[in-house]
Amino acid sequence: MTERKKSILHRFWRTFKHIIYPRVCLACKQRIPESLTDDILCVECRKKIRKNIPPFCSSCGRHLVIVHSGKKICAECLKKHLHFDRAFSPCRYDGPIKELIHEFKYKNKEYLGEPLSRLMIDFIKHYAVPIRQIDCIIPMPLHPVKLREREFNQAGILGDYIAREFNKSIDHRVLLKQKWTKTQTELSHAERMHNVKNSFRVSHDGVIKGKTILLIDDVLTTGATASEAAFTLKKYGASAVFILAIAS
Ligand SMILES: [Zn+2]
Ligand SMILES: [Zn+2]
Structure with a gap:
């Protein structure tokens, strides 16, 4: 499909989604x-969104409540070694944002990719996300079975919007999920690290060798999955891997 056709379809969808959805x-x-027909949240819920504001932890990117003598890193990150260079996220993972991400991922509301990616794009524009350094955007892959169930990769949709906005290349095929991993919500960080070990592979290293990568995901919790993905990308020659999620 040509870019023009895509954009016409996109506009059509934006106009009519409110007729289709109550x-x-x-x-x-x-x-x-x-x-307020263009809103997906009511005024009250919009107010409840907690944004990540500076100072940021230089590892997980969350708002840093206490800055220990010049060290801009949170207590949680001090305890672990993560393979990505730095993570960024515009929001805290709770309240209305948690609800929106759930609707986007599990309720087939693909159109939420536009407003959710807007939060990420605005964050890149306002804070020091090194977007100029980025050579390639890579969405966090889903296992093929999960992709079939869900019909779309939410990280891929977010990545497409971000790539378009900043005129960056995006590769949906280079990083692949090869291992089925069980749900991580009940697991500790150490258990998560073990759970995700060797779960990714790279299909061709030409795209990533010597490159600075921006890996897109919806949520960053302990960072175990993002760290393992970054480890794999670096093993195949990526020089730096940054993470951008909607919330953490
Ligand atoms: Zn509401
Ligand atoms: Zn941190």
């Missing part, structure tokens, strides 16, 4: 007034 707040499910 105008309710996607977080609290209350009706949104007609005057």
